[in-house]
Amino acid sequence: MADESWRLPNSVQQLAANMQEPPSQYLLREQELLGANLAGAEMPEPVPTIDLGLLSASNDPEEAAKLRSALQTWGFFQVSNHGMEASMMDSVFTASREFFQLPLEEKKKCSNLIDGKHFQVEGYGNDQVRTQDQRLDWSDRLHLRVEPEGGRNLDHWPTHPKSFRFNHFPPCPRPDLVLGIKPHADFPALTVLLMDNDVAGLQYLRDGTWYNVPAACDHTLLINIGLTMEIMTNGIFTGPMHRVVTNADKERISVAMFYGVDPEQEIGPMAHLLSEEQPAQYRKMKAKDLLVLHHEHYAGGRGPRIADTLKI
Numbered sequence: 001m002a003d004e005s006w007r008l009p010n011s012v013q014q015l016a017a018n019m020q021e022p023p024s025q026y027l028l029r030e031q032e033l034l035g036a037n038l039a040g041a042e043m044p045e046p047v048p049t050i051d052l053g054l055l056s057a058s059n060d061p062e063e064a065a066k067l068r069s070a071l072q073t074w075g076f077f078q079v080s081n082h083g084m085e086a087s088m089m090d091s092v093f094t095a096s097r098e099f100f101q102l103p104l105e106e107k108k109k110c111s112n113l114i115d116g117k118h119f120q121v122e123g124y125g126n127d128q129v130r131t132q133d134q135r136l137d138w139s140d141r142l143h144l145r146v147e148p149e150g151g152r153n154l155d156h157w158p159t160h161p162k163s164f165r166f167n168h169f170p171p172c173p174r175p176d177l178v179l180g181i182k183p184h185a186d187f188p189a190l191t192v193l194l195m196d197n198d199v200a201g202l203q204y205l206r207d208g209t210w211y212n213v214p215a216a217c218d219h220t221l222l223i224n225i226g227l228t229m230e231i232m233t234n235g236i237f238t239g240p241m242h243r244v245v246t247n248a249d250k251e252r253i254s255v256a257m258f259y260g261v262d263p264e265q266e267i268g269p270m271a272h273l274l275s276e277e278q279p280a281q282y283r284k285m286k287a288k289d290l291l292v293l294h295h296e297h298y299a300g301g302r303g304p305r306i307a308d309t310l311k312i
């Protein structure tokens with residue numbers, strides 16, 4: 001039988017601990033590096049910050065206009081006054097660090113490879129490896145479904161938290177050639193990100209330039225929209241492309257909470273946004289079918305946004 005061991009990615013944490021040069025599967029190819037300034041550019045303005053308390057309590061028109069403008073320019077924004085306790089956010093990070101510090105054998109009990117080989121989204125590990133020349137991300141993650149409660153699969157839960165993804169980026173000896181997460185747009189309607197307070201790494205693409213998002217401060221949250229919302233708004237808002245670069249010296253943690261729709265639900269532009277002048281730009285599709293296309297699209301690495309390829 002052919003050797004299929006390439007389908008089973010290593011723990012990046014383990015690779016980093018052994019101070020190995022990243023194996024070739026992690027190195028960007030020459031054509032991917034062309035014009036790719038991994039260092040990123042400084043944002044020309046601070047990340048737009050929305051006061052969520054103000055917006056939700058009084059639907060403040062100024063705050064609402066700020067939100068619309070942030071979504072139309074960047075596709076993401078930061079929220080303050082969100083009501084989430086700082087101590088709770090800190091304990092999520094502590095729990096995350098504790099999980100990644102567990103011995104590998106312990107973490108593997110929550111593996112995303114059933115019987116050590118069949119990939120599923122939930123659990124500890126990395127992306128599905130579909131082809132031998134697929135570039136791999138310099139990160140390990142733990143992905144958990146949290147809602148609806150009945151959908152929780154406690155087999156993948158560490159004995160300690162819609163869907164959570166804990167990302168862990170160990171230091172990388174070749175930050176010039178290796179990405180922590182390859183360029184992608186998120187799939188669900190919304191992503192709420194708890195970012196590391198000390199280590200930056202997230203970059204968003206706007207008009208052909210990758211911009212660095214500074215590390216989080218003051219327990220703000222970062223929110224971006226995803227493909228689901230882009231289709232529902234008929235493209236009024238677009239799900240921004242983003243990636244995570246690596247750091248030679250420091251590890252980084254992030255926690256992404258994804259808010260999506262039921263996999264059986266049809267996703268399409270909302271009727272009240274359509275008119276003769278504004279016809280539907282996307283056809284309707286079940287969320288689960290769209291998700292398959294999404295994974296196939298981004299597994300290959302760089303490329304145009306999938307939303308652009310789905311237009312009618």
Ligand SMILES: O=C(O)CCC(=O)C(=O)O
Nearest residue numbers: 165167181202244254256
């Ligand atoms: O680590 C980050 O800041 C971003 C993570 C991300 O893009 C994701 O989990 O989809």
Ligand SMILES: [Fe+2]
Nearest residue numbers: 184185186242
């Ligand atoms: Fe993302």
